[in-house]
Amino acid sequence: MICYPNAKINIGLNVVEKRPDGYHNLETIFYPIPLCDALEAVHSVDGKAPYTFSNTGIEVDAIAEDNICIKALNLINKKYDLPPIQIHLHKQIPFGAGLGGGSADGAFMLNLLNKEFQLNIPQDELQTLAVQLGADCAFFINNKPAFATGIGDQLHAIDLDLTGYYLALIKPPIHVSTPEAYGGVVPKPSIDSLKEIIKLPIEQWKHHIKNDFEKSVFANHPEIGKIKMDLYDAGAVYASMSGSGSSVFGFFKEKPELNMNESHYTWVQKL
Template identity: 45%
Template sequence: MISYPCAKINLGLNIIGERSNGYHDLETVFYPIYSLHDTLEIKYMGEDFPSDTDCDLKITGNVIECNEQDNLVVKAYNLLASDFELPRVHAHLYKKIPSQAGLGGGSSDAAYMIKLLDERFRLNIGYAEMERYAAKLGADCAFFITSELSYATGLGDIISPVDGPKGNLNGYYIVIIKPDISISTKEAYQSIVPQKPLKCCKDIIRQPIETWKEALHNDFEIPIFKAHEELAAIKQTLYDLGAIYAQMSGSGSAIFGIFRIVPNGLEEQFPNTFIFSSKL
């Protein structure tokens, strides 16, 4: 059985408070990018197969620098196996979504693994319960259970429906640029002073997209752009190429731009860089 864990972008991201345990409360809108996705397949693993683990994971495509048994796909399997009687499985994950990008690739893989296991082995968990399981694996994992346009609060784990901007973005194109830069989310949070925005992102995205540039912000951009000026330069270049709106996704380092038409010369503007473009 195969599924296609999709990427996401954040439309606005505001850090509005800090908890006593050091974690932060935020507000953001998650927008799924279905055309940018990984591929995840699971199969039964026979009892005679020589594996020390119940979930044997193989990763191809983009390189992930971690032990495969530490991957969120395996953690998702182990989480469900603690409550359900699951057979041993082979899992094959083909990575296309770049890591450390703010695009949610690992979180998406985990959530889609939960959905695959639920469907393949008829666990009948239900979406609400799957979201609760997913939230245990990462703050934005719950969003990927439905992978539908959502407003997220709390740590990013409290998901609710939101109207728009689907009508606003129909017919537009997205360009995603991911340079070879790794961002320390911990350091980014340490540089932020939480503050409630003048207007919530879920209300701003209902406005015409032409108003977003002045109103829709990602609070991580200020400290991260200060530490990595090349990211600010990428955002400005996207505007120079005609983007109606551009923003860093999550804590980066991917920068996306929304265009009426895909600009020419992206490879020349961003050499040796991951570039993705698609119609929204």
């Protein structure tokens, strides 16, 4: 069985407080986008091993045991006795981009195993398992636009449809570590609810919706901030960094003409 784990973008991201456990409570809008990996899981031919794992596309620089797809398999195997499985991941979603590519792979693996082996695991239980893989993994179980709070694991469905807009996504060859991103943010409660602001016309978003990571990340990496300005100069009605970076996206009413650096990953598609 094959599935296509998709990426997400963050439309707005407020860091509202630091938790006693060292994590941070957030407010953000998760929106799924059609930039996808491909993930396949089938019964093992030789049946001699719990699993085999292979990877094409963007190289996954980790041993199989550390891959989130295998971690998802192991979570399921704790309760359900699965047969030996062959797993193949074709990776197209860039790493370290704030796009949730790894989280999507893990969550889609849970869904794939549930369907392929007819485990009949309820969606709420799948979401609980997904949170054990990563904070935003639960979003990809339902995979629909959501207002997220907590560490990104508390999801509230929203009515948001951006069909018809062109989405441009640019990722420079820059890595922004999680400690660096959070080190430049001073948490503070939101004055206005992002869940309500998102109802404004998209042309007004740039005046009301912000990503708290942008200020310090742009200061440390001016090239990322320049990409956002370049997208506005190209006619974007709204542009923002996704997550803690380093990718930046923009929504356009018409297909944009972009002249980005050849070293940048560039993806444009009509939603």
